[in-house]
Amino acid sequence: MIVFGLTGSIGMGKSTAGEMFAERGIPVISADEIVHALYAGRAAPLIEAAFPGTVTDGVVDRTRLSEAVLGNEEAFRRLESIVHPLVAEERKRFVAGQREAGKPAVVLDIPLLFEGGGEKTVDKVVVVSCTPELQKERVMRRPGMTEEKFEAILARQVPDSEKRARADFVIDTSGTFDETRRQIDALIDGLIGGETNDA
Secondary structure (H helix, E strand, C coil): CEEEEEECCCCCCHHHHHHHHHHCCCCEEEHHHHHHHHHCCCHHHHHHHHCCCCEECCEECHHHHHHHHCCCHHHHHHHHHHHHHHHHHHHHHHHHHHHHCCCCEEEEECCCCCCCCHHHHCCEEEEEECCHHHHHHHHHCCCCCCHHHHHHHHHCCCCHHHHHHHCCEEEECCCCHHHHHHHHHHHHHHHHHHHHCCC
16 A cells, blocks of 8 residues: 655645545545544643643634744644644554555645654655745635735745655646646556546
């Protein structure tokens, strides 16, 4: 089984690419989905203990949590030390389950793959990329996004040029959805052929 690590800077089209892998029958799990589930489950009491007042009715309030850690490197590291091991555990469970089910490949959608050293845990790294202008245009359309927030997010991420240099495959998402899909189809067909189509 091939374990793909799918990554890319904010606004580069990672979620769309993940959906296209899923359309081809390749199981995909995103770090965001895992975190979402953890914030409504076993991570909530741990986060409330570390950051009192950030959990409401057993669910982490992302806005309050964001306010508690924004601009505070020590707080951010404390949050990561709680969440990252739980995410890694869920990811391992997912991969093991798909391997047992005989799947030829899985995709782990990990926004901070390189930042967290996650490239060591996957077989192939797929990076999505587009022009900086298109990236900014996409991100600034998001609700509540500001220039300041965008710059702060970028500052935490490995530059796009470095990600592309370290990737096994680069998917250019600057064009149409069909153009992106063609690149993903070519990647899948080249590595695992049509094995996924009836999955």
